[in-house]
Amino acid sequence: MAAEKKSLVGTxxxxxxxxxxxxPQGRVTDHRIGLTLHKLQQILDGDLEDVxxxxxxxxxxxxxxxxxxx
Numbered sequence: 001m002a003a004e005k006k007s008l009v010g011t012x013x014x015x016x017x018x019x020x021x022x023x024p025q026g027r028v029t030d031h032r033i034g035l036t037l038h039k040l041q042q043i044l045d046g047d048l049e050d051v052x053x054x055x056x057x058x059x060x061x062x063x064x065x066x067x068x069x070x
Contacts, residue, residue, distance in 0.1 A: 017031045018030070018031060018032060019031065019032075021040060023040065025038070026038055026039070026040040026041065027040060028040050028043050028051070030054070030055070033054060033055060033058040035051070035054045035055075037050055037051070
């Protein structure tokens with residue numbers, strides 16, 4: 001149980017990036033799933049559909065990998 005918890009909780013190190021917001025280029029990058037979008041202002045305005053759908057697809061894909069390997 002401790003190993004599972006440790007795998008879900010990050011270290012908090014600065015090098016452990018989750019998402020980068022690059023204002024000069026108007027870019028948002030989610031490093032966990034390799035997603036880059038060039039629509040920073042729309043995302044900051046609340047248009048999160050592309051981010052949420054990409055995260056959902058990634059999560060479902062990872063879960064399918066686990067199920068097919070069992």
